[in-house]
Amino acid sequence: MATETKTFVGAALWEENGPPPKDLLFGRSAANAGRVVLTALKDFQLTGHVLALVDGIEVGRSRGRSSYAEGDEVEILIQRFPFVGLPNRVRFSSEEGFDLAEPLTVGSPSDAARLAGPGELSCHGLKIENGVLTGQVINKLNGLATPVLIAKINGVFRQVQVGQPRLRDEGGSLYKLSVSLAAEDLTDIGMTLAIFSLPDFEPIGNVHFSRVERDVIVDAVAKLDQRISQLDFKAKIDAAGNLRILEEAVERQQMRLSDAIEYFSVLVHDHRNPPPGDVKAAEEINRTIRSFYETMAASEKAAKRRSAADILTLAPDHAAYGDDWHGLEFIGGRPSRWMPGSATIYNPSAERRVSSVFLSVLDFIGDAAPDIFIHVDDEAAIRGKSFGLLTRRTHTIRFDFPSPRHFGVACLVASRTLRPNELDESSSDIRPLSVHVTGIRLLMEPDHAESF
Missing domain, CATH: 2.60.120.260 (Galactose-binding domain-like)
Structure with missing residues:
Protein backbone atom coordinates (compact mmCIF):
# COMPACT_ATOMS: atom_id res chain seq x y z
CA MET A 1 0.00 0.00 0.00
CA ALA A 2 1.43 3.33 -1.05
CA THR A 3 2.19 5.88 1.65
CA GLU A 4 0.41 9.20 1.19
CA THR A 5 2.77 12.17 1.15
CA LYS A 6 1.57 15.64 2.14
CA THR A 7 3.37 18.95 1.75
CA PHE A 8 2.91 21.72 4.32
CA VAL A 9 4.08 24.97 2.79
CA GLY A 10 1.28 27.47 3.32
CA ALA A 11 -2.42 28.20 3.44
CA ALA A 12 -2.98 27.53 -0.29
CA LEU A 13 -1.77 23.93 -0.10
CA TRP A 14 -3.62 23.39 3.16
CA GLU A 15 -6.82 24.06 1.21
CA GLU A 16 -5.66 21.86 -1.66
CA ASN A 17 -4.64 18.88 0.47
CA GLY A 18 -7.25 19.29 3.18
CA PRO A 19 -6.89 20.49 6.79
CA PRO A 20 -3.53 20.11 8.54
CA PRO A 21 -3.01 16.88 10.47
CA LYS A 22 -3.66 17.00 14.15
CA ASP A 23 -0.80 14.62 14.92
CA LEU A 24 2.75 15.96 15.12
CA LEU A 25 5.43 15.21 12.54
CA PHE A 26 8.46 15.00 14.86
CA GLY A 27 9.34 13.40 18.13
CA ARG A 28 12.15 14.70 20.32
CA SER A 29 15.09 12.35 20.70
CA ALA A 30 17.81 14.53 22.31
CA ALA A 31 18.38 17.97 23.82
CA ASN A 32 21.84 18.96 24.95
CA ALA A 33 24.27 21.88 24.86
CA GLY A 34 23.62 23.98 21.82
CA ARG A 35 21.29 21.67 19.94
CA VAL A 36 17.99 19.79 19.90
CA VAL A 37 17.53 16.65 17.77
CA LEU A 38 14.07 15.77 16.43
CA THR A 39 13.08 12.45 14.77
CA ALA A 40 10.54 12.23 11.94
CA LEU A 41 7.53 10.11 12.88
CA LYS A 42 6.40 9.53 9.27
CA ASP A 43 7.28 10.28 5.68
CA PHE A 44 6.45 13.84 4.65
CA GLN A 45 7.68 16.91 2.83
CA LEU A 46 8.30 20.28 4.46
CA THR A 47 9.34 23.48 2.76
CA GLY A 48 11.66 25.73 4.76
CA HIS A 49 13.35 25.33 8.14
CA VAL A 50 12.25 23.93 11.46
CA LEU A 51 12.31 26.83 13.93
CA ALA A 52 12.84 26.83 17.69
CA LEU A 53 10.90 29.70 19.32
CA VAL A 54 10.68 31.09 22.87
CA ASP A 55 7.82 33.55 23.38
CA GLY A 56 7.84 34.06 19.62
CA ILE A 57 11.57 34.85 19.57
CA GLU A 58 13.65 32.63 17.31
CA VAL A 59 16.43 30.90 19.25
CA GLY A 60 17.53 28.41 16.58
CA ARG A 61 16.69 26.71 13.29
CA SER A 62 17.49 23.60 11.29
CA ARG A 63 19.31 23.39 8.00
CA GLY A 64 17.10 23.61 4.93
CA ARG A 65 15.59 20.31 3.80
CA SER A 66 12.53 19.42 1.70
CA SER A 67 11.64 15.77 2.45
CA TYR A 68 11.79 13.50 5.46
CA ALA A 69 11.39 9.74 5.88
CA GLU A 70 10.25 8.08 9.04
CA GLY A 71 13.17 7.89 11.46
CA ASP A 72 15.14 10.75 9.88
CA GLU A 73 16.75 13.11 12.36
CA VAL A 74 16.87 16.89 12.09
CA GLU A 75 19.26 18.95 14.21
CA ILE A 76 18.26 22.42 15.42
CA LEU A 77 21.16 24.57 16.54
CA ILE A 78 20.24 26.70 19.58
CA GLN A 79 22.12 29.99 19.21
CA ARG A 80 20.64 32.14 21.99
CA PHE A 81 18.11 32.26 24.80
CA PRO A 82 16.21 35.47 25.58
CA PHE A 83 15.55 37.11 28.93
CA VAL A 84 12.06 35.70 29.62
CA GLY A 85 10.03 34.59 32.59
CA LEU A 86 10.31 31.00 33.81
CA PRO A 87 9.04 28.37 33.48
CA ASN A 88 8.78 28.68 29.72
CA ARG A 89 8.68 26.50 26.63
CA VAL A 90 10.67 26.09 23.45
CA ARG A 91 8.25 25.56 20.57
CA PHE A 92 9.22 23.77 17.37
CA SER A 93 7.31 25.02 14.35
CA SER A 94 7.44 25.54 10.62
CA GLU A 95 8.08 28.94 9.12
CA GLU A 96 4.30 29.20 8.65
CA GLY A 97 3.80 28.85 12.40
CA PHE A 98 2.50 25.24 12.64
CA ASP A 99 3.68 23.18 15.59
CA LEU A 100 5.81 20.25 14.46
CA ALA A 101 6.83 18.64 17.77
CA GLU A 102 6.03 18.68 21.46
CA PRO A 103 7.46 21.80 23.15
CA LEU A 104 10.49 21.58 25.41
CA THR A 105 9.97 22.95 28.93
CA VAL A 106 12.66 25.20 30.43
CA GLY A 107 12.08 25.53 34.16
CA SER A 108 15.22 27.26 35.46
CA PRO A 109 18.21 29.36 34.34
CA SER A 110 20.37 26.25 34.56
CA ASP A 111 18.07 24.53 32.04
CA ALA A 112 18.55 27.50 29.70
CA ALA A 113 22.32 27.34 30.22
CA ARG A 114 22.39 23.62 29.41
CA LEU A 115 20.40 24.30 26.25
CA ALA A 116 22.01 27.52 24.94
CA GLY A 117 25.34 27.45 26.76
CA PRO A 118 26.69 30.16 29.10
CA GLY A 119 26.43 32.84 26.42
CA GLU A 120 28.92 35.51 25.46
CA LEU A 121 30.07 37.95 28.16
CA SER A 122 31.58 41.40 27.73
CA CYS A 123 32.48 44.05 30.31
CA HIS A 124 31.86 47.79 29.89
CA GLY A 125 32.09 51.12 31.73
CA LEU A 126 34.56 50.26 34.48
CA LYS A 127 35.08 53.21 36.84
CA ILE A 128 35.86 53.97 40.48
CA GLU A 129 33.20 55.65 42.62
CA ASN A 130 33.62 56.19 46.38
CA GLY A 131 36.17 53.41 46.73
CA VAL A 132 34.15 50.89 44.72
CA LEU A 133 34.87 49.71 41.19
CA THR A 134 31.62 49.57 39.21
CA GLY A 135 30.73 48.52 35.69
CA GLN A 136 28.37 46.47 33.54
CA VAL A 137 28.45 42.93 32.20
CA ILE A 138 26.44 42.12 29.07
CA ASN A 139 25.44 38.63 27.96
CA LYS A 140 24.25 38.94 24.38
CA LEU A 141 23.34 35.27 23.84
CA ASN A 142 21.90 33.88 27.08
CA GLY A 143 19.68 36.32 28.90
CA LEU A 144 19.11 33.95 31.84
CA ALA A 145 22.68 32.86 32.57
CA THR A 146 23.94 34.66 35.69
CA PRO A 147 27.69 35.19 35.27
CA VAL A 148 30.19 34.13 37.92
CA LEU A 149 33.07 36.59 37.92
CA ILE A 150 36.36 37.16 39.70
CA ALA A 151 38.63 40.22 39.68
CA LYS A 152 42.41 40.32 39.64
CA ILE A 153 43.76 43.55 41.16
CA ASN A 154 47.52 44.06 40.93
CA GLY A 155 47.89 40.27 40.74
CA VAL A 156 45.59 39.56 43.72
CA PHE A 157 42.20 37.91 43.19
CA ARG A 158 39.10 39.59 44.60
CA GLN A 159 35.42 38.65 44.70
CA VAL A 160 33.04 40.39 42.27
CA GLN A 161 29.45 41.17 43.24
CA VAL A 162 26.93 40.70 40.39
CA GLY A 163 23.49 42.31 40.50
CA GLN A 164 20.13 41.20 39.16
CA PRO A 165 19.70 40.80 35.38
CA ARG A 166 17.95 43.44 33.29
CA LEU A 167 16.54 43.12 29.79
CA ARG A 168 18.45 44.78 26.94
CA ASP A 169 16.56 46.24 23.99
CA GLU A 170 19.11 44.63 21.67
CA GLY A 171 18.56 41.21 23.25
CA GLY A 172 20.29 39.33 26.05
CA SER A 173 20.69 40.74 29.54
CA LEU A 174 22.73 43.28 31.48
CA TYR A 175 24.18 42.97 34.98
CA LYS A 176 25.82 45.52 37.24
CA LEU A 177 29.09 44.49 38.86
CA SER A 178 30.97 45.95 41.81
CA VAL A 179 34.29 45.29 43.51
CA SER A 180 35.25 46.82 46.85
CA LEU A 181 38.67 48.46 46.78
CA ALA A 182 41.19 49.05 49.54
CA ALA A 183 43.45 52.09 49.88
CA GLU A 184 46.54 50.00 49.19
CA ASP A 185 45.12 48.87 45.83
CA LEU A 186 46.12 52.22 44.29
CA THR A 187 49.91 52.14 44.35
CA ASP A 188 52.49 54.70 43.23
CA ILE A 189 52.22 53.40 39.67
CA GLY A 190 48.42 53.18 39.74
CA MET A 191 46.26 50.07 39.62
CA THR A 192 45.84 47.23 37.10
CA LEU A 193 42.55 45.35 37.17
CA ALA A 194 41.13 42.49 35.09
CA ILE A 195 37.72 40.77 35.21
CA PHE A 196 37.48 37.02 34.47
CA SER A 197 34.48 34.74 33.96
CA LEU A 198 34.29 31.34 35.61
CA PRO A 199 34.65 28.43 35.21
CA ASP A 200 36.66 28.90 32.00
CA PHE A 201 38.65 31.84 33.47
CA GLU A 202 38.23 33.90 30.30
CA PRO A 203 39.20 37.61 30.54
CA ILE A 204 36.21 39.82 29.69
CA GLY A 205 37.56 43.24 30.68
CA ASN A 206 40.64 45.01 31.96
CA VAL A 207 41.61 48.55 32.83
CA HIS A 208 44.62 50.43 34.18
CA PHE A 209 44.20 53.43 36.46
CA SER A 210 47.17 55.80 36.62
CA ARG A 211 47.94 58.40 39.22
CA ARG A 272 21.29 143.62 46.16
CA ASN A 273 21.25 145.64 42.99
CA PRO A 274 22.63 149.00 44.05
CA PRO A 275 20.94 152.24 43.18
CA PRO A 276 21.92 153.87 39.90
CA GLY A 277 25.32 155.45 40.04
CA ASP A 278 26.81 153.07 42.69
CA VAL A 279 29.39 151.56 40.30
CA LYS A 280 31.68 150.22 43.03
CA ALA A 281 28.98 148.06 44.63
CA ALA A 282 27.87 146.66 41.26
CA GLU A 283 31.44 145.71 40.33
CA GLU A 284 31.89 143.94 43.68
CA ILE A 285 28.82 141.76 43.13
CA ASN A 286 29.83 140.96 39.55
CA ARG A 287 33.34 140.04 40.70
CA THR A 288 31.94 137.65 43.31
CA ILE A 289 29.70 135.86 40.83
CA ARG A 290 32.48 135.67 38.24
CA SER A 291 34.85 134.24 40.82
CA PHE A 292 32.27 131.55 41.64
CA TYR A 293 31.99 130.42 38.01
CA GLU A 294 35.77 130.51 37.52
CA THR A 295 36.19 128.29 40.56
CA MET A 296 33.69 125.79 39.16
CA ALA A 297 35.37 125.80 35.74
CA ALA A 298 38.81 125.30 37.29
CA SER A 299 37.52 122.31 39.25
CA GLU A 300 36.11 120.79 36.07
CA LYS A 301 39.42 121.22 34.23
CA ALA A 302 41.28 119.65 37.12
CA ALA A 303 38.87 116.73 37.10
Missing part, protein backbone atom coordinates in the same frame (compact mmCIF):
# COMPACT_ATOMS: atom_id res chain seq x y z
CA VAL A 212 47.54 61.95 37.92
CA GLU A 213 50.85 63.55 37.06
CA ARG A 214 51.84 66.62 39.05
CA ASP A 215 52.07 68.76 35.90
CA VAL A 216 48.47 67.89 35.07
CA ILE A 217 47.37 68.99 38.54
CA VAL A 218 49.32 72.24 38.29
CA ASP A 219 47.78 72.97 34.90
CA ALA A 220 44.29 72.25 36.22
CA VAL A 221 44.87 74.53 39.22
CA ALA A 222 46.13 77.29 36.93
CA LYS A 223 43.03 77.03 34.75
CA LEU A 224 40.83 77.04 37.84
CA ASP A 225 42.60 80.14 39.16
CA GLN A 226 42.07 81.89 35.82
CA ARG A 227 38.41 80.94 35.85
CA ILE A 228 38.01 82.28 39.40
CA SER A 229 39.58 85.56 38.31
CA GLN A 230 37.13 85.83 35.43
CA LEU A 231 34.21 85.14 37.75
CA ASP A 232 35.55 87.88 40.02
CA PHE A 233 35.54 90.26 37.04
CA LYS A 234 31.95 89.31 36.29
CA ALA A 235 31.03 90.10 39.88
CA LYS A 236 32.63 93.51 39.40
CA ILE A 237 30.52 93.97 36.29
CA ASP A 238 27.36 93.55 38.35
CA ALA A 239 28.68 95.95 40.96
CA ALA A 240 29.58 98.45 38.25
CA GLY A 241 26.04 98.29 36.91
CA ASN A 242 24.63 99.19 40.31
CA LEU A 243 27.25 101.91 40.71
CA ARG A 244 26.29 103.32 37.31
CA ILE A 245 22.68 103.75 38.44
CA LEU A 246 23.84 105.52 41.59
CA GLU A 247 26.20 107.80 39.66
CA GLU A 248 23.48 108.84 37.26
CA ALA A 249 21.23 109.72 40.19
CA VAL A 250 24.04 111.74 41.82
CA GLU A 251 24.74 113.48 38.52
CA ARG A 252 21.10 114.52 38.21
CA GLN A 253 21.19 115.89 41.74
CA GLN A 254 24.41 117.75 40.96
CA MET A 255 22.81 119.38 37.93
CA ARG A 256 19.87 120.46 40.03
CA LEU A 257 22.22 121.84 42.67
CA SER A 258 24.15 123.79 40.03
CA ASP A 259 20.90 125.24 38.69
CA ALA A 260 19.89 126.18 42.22
CA ILE A 261 23.21 127.90 42.89
CA GLU A 262 22.93 129.86 39.68
CA TYR A 263 19.36 130.83 40.47
CA PHE A 264 20.16 132.01 43.98
CA SER A 265 23.21 133.89 42.72
CA VAL A 266 21.06 135.80 40.27
CA LEU A 267 18.45 136.32 42.96
CA VAL A 268 21.00 137.78 45.36
CA HIS A 269 22.32 139.94 42.58
CA ASP A 270 18.84 141.27 41.83
CA HIS A 271 18.00 141.97 45.47
CA LYS A 304 39.57 116.07 33.44
CA ARG A 305 43.35 116.06 33.86
CA ARG A 306 44.64 112.54 33.20
CA SER A 307 47.49 110.61 34.77
CA ALA A 308 49.27 107.32 34.16
CA ALA A 309 46.88 105.71 36.65
CA ASP A 310 44.08 106.29 34.15
CA ILE A 311 45.58 103.83 31.63
CA LEU A 312 44.97 100.17 32.47
CA THR A 313 47.36 97.79 30.66
CA LEU A 314 46.30 94.18 30.18
CA ALA A 315 49.17 91.86 29.25
CA PRO A 316 48.30 88.69 27.27
CA ASP A 317 48.82 86.54 30.38
CA HIS A 318 46.21 88.55 32.31
CA ALA A 319 43.00 86.78 33.33
CA ALA A 320 41.03 89.52 31.54
CA TYR A 321 41.41 87.54 28.31
CA GLY A 322 38.46 85.17 27.88
CA ASP A 323 38.63 81.44 27.26
CA ASP A 324 37.92 82.00 23.56
CA TRP A 325 41.42 83.42 22.91
CA HIS A 326 44.10 81.05 21.63
CA GLY A 327 46.74 79.83 24.08
CA LEU A 328 49.53 81.97 25.47
CA GLU A 329 52.72 82.18 23.38
CA PHE A 330 56.12 83.72 24.09
CA ILE A 331 58.27 85.52 21.53
CA GLY A 332 61.62 86.61 22.90
CA GLY A 333 60.26 86.14 26.41
CA ARG A 334 57.35 88.47 25.67
CA PRO A 335 53.82 87.01 26.08
CA SER A 336 51.34 87.20 23.22
CA ARG A 337 48.11 85.62 22.02
CA TRP A 338 46.51 84.98 18.66
CA MET A 339 42.94 86.20 18.38
CA PRO A 340 40.39 83.96 16.59
CA GLY A 341 37.37 85.30 14.73
CA SER A 342 35.94 86.74 17.94
CA ALA A 343 37.32 87.04 21.46
CA THR A 344 36.19 88.33 24.86
CA ILE A 345 37.78 90.94 27.13
CA TYR A 346 36.83 91.36 30.80
CA ASN A 347 37.32 94.81 32.31
CA PRO A 348 39.02 94.45 35.73
CA SER A 349 38.01 98.06 36.59
CA ALA A 350 34.40 97.87 35.53
CA GLU A 351 33.50 100.54 38.10
CA ARG A 352 35.30 103.21 36.03
CA ARG A 353 34.31 104.74 32.70
CA VAL A 354 36.35 103.88 29.62
CA SER A 355 36.78 106.32 26.76
CA SER A 356 39.08 104.31 24.44
CA VAL A 357 40.53 100.84 23.96
CA PHE A 358 43.92 100.21 22.34
CA LEU A 359 44.90 96.87 20.80
CA SER A 360 48.64 96.29 20.24
CA VAL A 361 49.12 94.06 17.18
CA LEU A 362 52.41 92.31 16.55
CA ASP A 363 51.35 90.57 13.34
CA PHE A 364 48.35 89.30 11.40
CA ILE A 365 47.50 86.32 9.23
CA GLY A 366 47.60 86.67 5.46
CA ASP A 367 48.73 89.54 3.25
CA ALA A 368 46.34 92.22 4.54
CA ALA A 369 45.33 93.08 8.08
CA PRO A 370 41.69 92.31 8.90
CA ASP A 371 39.36 94.99 10.25
CA ILE A 372 38.72 94.65 13.97
CA PHE A 373 35.47 95.75 15.62
CA ILE A 374 34.44 96.04 19.27
CA HIS A 375 30.97 95.26 20.66
CA VAL A 376 29.81 96.43 24.08
CA ASP A 377 26.37 95.74 25.61
CA ASP A 378 24.75 94.79 22.30
CA GLU A 379 25.35 98.28 20.91
CA ALA A 380 26.49 98.99 17.37
CA ALA A 381 29.98 97.74 16.62
CA ILE A 382 32.80 100.29 16.58
CA ARG A 383 35.45 99.85 13.93
CA GLY A 384 39.03 100.21 15.08
CA LYS A 385 41.43 102.72 13.54
CA SER A 386 45.02 101.67 12.87
CA PHE A 387 47.88 104.03 13.70
CA GLY A 388 51.45 104.03 14.93
CA LEU A 389 52.73 101.63 12.25
CA LEU A 390 56.10 100.36 13.49
CA THR A 391 56.73 97.89 10.70
CA ARG A 392 54.71 96.78 7.73
CA ARG A 393 52.72 94.44 9.99
CA THR A 394 53.08 95.75 13.57
CA HIS A 395 50.61 98.48 14.54
CA THR A 396 48.07 99.63 17.12
CA ILE A 397 44.29 99.65 16.72
CA ARG A 398 42.27 102.28 18.59
CA PHE A 399 38.57 102.09 19.46
CA ASP A 400 36.97 105.38 20.60
CA PHE A 401 33.58 105.27 22.31
CA PRO A 402 31.17 108.11 21.48
CA SER A 403 31.28 109.05 25.17
CA PRO A 404 33.03 107.58 28.23
CA ARG A 405 31.11 104.56 29.43
CA HIS A 406 31.09 101.66 31.85
CA PHE A 407 31.47 98.13 30.57
CA GLY A 408 32.40 94.81 32.09
CA VAL A 409 32.65 92.62 29.02
CA ALA A 410 33.62 93.58 25.47
CA CYS A 411 33.80 91.40 22.38
CA LEU A 412 36.40 91.90 19.66
CA VAL A 413 35.42 90.66 16.19
CA ALA A 414 37.68 90.25 13.15
CA SER A 415 36.40 90.76 9.61
CA ARG A 416 38.14 87.56 8.48
CA THR A 417 40.27 84.66 9.68
CA LEU A 418 42.63 82.21 8.01
CA ARG A 419 44.20 78.92 9.04
CA PRO A 420 47.98 78.51 8.69
CA ASN A 421 47.54 75.19 6.86
CA GLU A 422 45.52 77.05 4.21
CA LEU A 423 48.56 79.21 3.45
CA ASP A 424 51.21 76.53 3.90
CA GLU A 425 50.38 72.92 3.06
CA SER A 426 53.25 71.70 5.24
CA SER A 427 51.71 73.33 8.33
CA SER A 428 49.63 71.25 10.73
CA ASP A 429 48.16 74.34 12.43
CA ILE A 430 44.40 74.39 11.82
CA ARG A 431 43.53 77.24 14.22
CA PRO A 432 41.45 80.13 12.83
CA LEU A 433 43.66 83.22 13.29
CA SER A 434 43.20 86.95 12.75
CA VAL A 435 45.70 89.19 14.62
CA HIS A 436 48.60 88.44 16.97
CA VAL A 437 48.11 90.59 20.08
CA THR A 438 50.79 91.68 22.57
CA GLY A 439 48.58 93.75 24.85
CA ILE A 440 45.40 95.75 25.42
CA ARG A 441 45.13 99.16 27.08
CA LEU A 442 41.99 100.77 28.48
CA LEU A 443 41.92 104.58 28.66
CA MET A 444 39.89 105.47 31.76
CA GLU A 445 38.21 108.66 32.85
CA PRO A 446 40.06 110.14 35.87
CA ASP A 447 38.84 108.85 39.23
CA HIS A 448 37.81 112.30 40.50
CA ALA A 449 35.78 112.92 37.35
CA GLU A 450 33.38 110.23 38.51
CA SER A 451 32.02 112.45 41.27
CA PHE A 452 30.60 115.08 38.90
